Amino acid sequence: MAGRGKLIAVIGDEDTCTGFLLGGIGELNKNRKPNFLVVEKDTSITEIEETFRSFLARNDIGIILINQFIAEMIRHAIDAHLQSIPAVLEIPSKEHPYDASKDSILRRAKGMFSAEDFR
Amino acid sequence: MRVSESEESSRLLDEKLLRFMEQLELLEEKRAALNALIEQGWFSMSKARYSMGNKQVSALQYASEMEPLVCVHARTLDNGVVDFHTERVKQTCSNETGKDAKSIEDIGPKEEGVRRRVKSKKDISQNDASKEETSESAPEVKPQRKSDQIPQQEPLKWFGILVPQSLKQAQSSFKQVIELSAEIAALQSSVLNTRQELKHSMKDKQILQEKASAAQLDKEAD
Numbered sequence: 001m002a003g004r005g006k007l008i009a010v011i012g013d014e015d016t017c018t019g020f021l022l023g024g025i026g027e028l029n030k031n032r033k034p035n036f037l038v039v040e041k042d043t044s045i046t047e048i049e050e051t052f053r054s055f056l057a058r059n060d061i062g063i064i065l066i067n068q069f070i071a072e073m074i075r076h077a078i079d080a081h082l083q084s085i086p087a088v089l090e091i092p093s094k095e096h097p098y099d100a101s102k103d104s105i106l107r108r109a110k111g112m113f114s115a116e117d118f119r
Numbered sequence: 120m121r122v123s124e125s126e127e128s129s130r131l132l133d134e135k136l137l138r139f140m141e142q143l144e145l146l147e148e149k150r151a152a153l154n155a156l157i158e159q160g161w162f163s164m165s166k167a168r169y170s171m172g173n174k175q176v177s178a179l180q181y182a183s184e185m186e187p188l189v190c191v192h193a194r195t196l197d198n199g200v201v202d203f204h205t206e207r208v209k210q211t212c213s214n215e216t217g218k219d220a221k222s223i224e225d226i227g228p229k230e231e232g233v234r235r236r237v238k239s240k241k242d243i244s245q246n247d248a249s250k251e252e253t254s255e256s257a258p259e260v261k262p263q264r265k266s267d268q269i270p271q272q273e274p275l276k277w278f279g280i281l282v283p284q285s286l287k288q289a290q291s292s293f294k295q296v297i298e299l300s301a302e303i304a305a306l307q308s309s310v311l312n313t314r315q316e317l318k319h320s321m322k323d324k325q326i327l328q329e330k331a332s333a334a335q336l337d338k339e340a341d
Binding site: 005006007008014015016017018019020021022023024025026027028034035038062063065084085087089091092094097098100105106108109111 | 146150157178189190191193205275286296300301308
């Protein structure tokens with residue numbers, strides 16, 4: 001597993017997950033834990049956050065793709081993740097187009113022009 | 120001496136700022152490409168659903184066994200930037216062809232089994248020769264079925280054997296999205312790294328400026 005490289009995980013709506021699984025990123029490990037989470041209307045924020053944290057804790061995941069509207073629900077958890085691996089990438093969803101001003105990474109990059117940096 | 124030092128630090132700061140802006144521009148470009156590709160993928164998927172049926176291509180059809188066909192290699196460079204690049208697992212190609220052959224072989228024996236049952240009901244007084252023929256073919260079927268236990272790896276086949284072309288187009292779009300997302304992840308890492316460098320350079324410059332102004336004040340006092 002380690003020699004093969006890392007996995008790409010997805011947290012997203014049904015179409016996003018289906019698309020990426022078609023692309024061949026899906027995996028069910030020995031404990032039958034998937035590397036994706038299909039978020040439906042009745043999926044709780046706690047469940048999303050727990051899955052996100054479990055993906056962060058797994059050392060076989062290199063990139064986590066997450067729909068931006070779902071990322072908004074667990075923004076605090078995403079902002080708290082400062083390590084470079086796994087990288088978190090916010091992607092658009094069918095109903096919600098990508099908004100760069102909400103992206104954690106870009107907001108962090110913009111932060112360099114804040115008053116604090118010039119003190 | 121002090122002036123040249125501050126000039127040098129300003130030049131470095133400018134260089135880093137330019138690099139930072141270039142990286143941001145590239146990130147924006149790649150983001151736009153990624154968003155367009157994802158949209159294309161969804162559009163193709165919707166087209167496939169239109170021809171296959173509304174309930175098709177859903178999460179309920181995912182396979183119970185999955186093996187990743189693509190993996191990402193993360194390499195930390197000397198300056199702390201993490202470089203991501205994707206790699207398709209090549210072994211599966213040969214496995215897939217093997218499984219294709221098995222699945223094709225599997226169709227024949229299944230049909231034969233059904234045909235045999237129909238014959239036994241209708242033609243009870245059929246001659247023994249034909250019965251022997253069917254009983255001879257039966258043992259050949261069993262080992263083939265036993266060997267076909269490995270899960271299917273081609274995700275397209277979860278949704279049917281003959282899937283529409285649009286679903287294949289959706290798959291190719293998402294394959295490109297996966298590659299692009301690895302590039303974006305690497306770029307995000309370098310953007311954050313450059314930002315950190317800029318912050319340090321700014322602080323260094325401030326310290327230099329403070330020292331210079333303090334020295335000037337001392338001179339004036341003398």
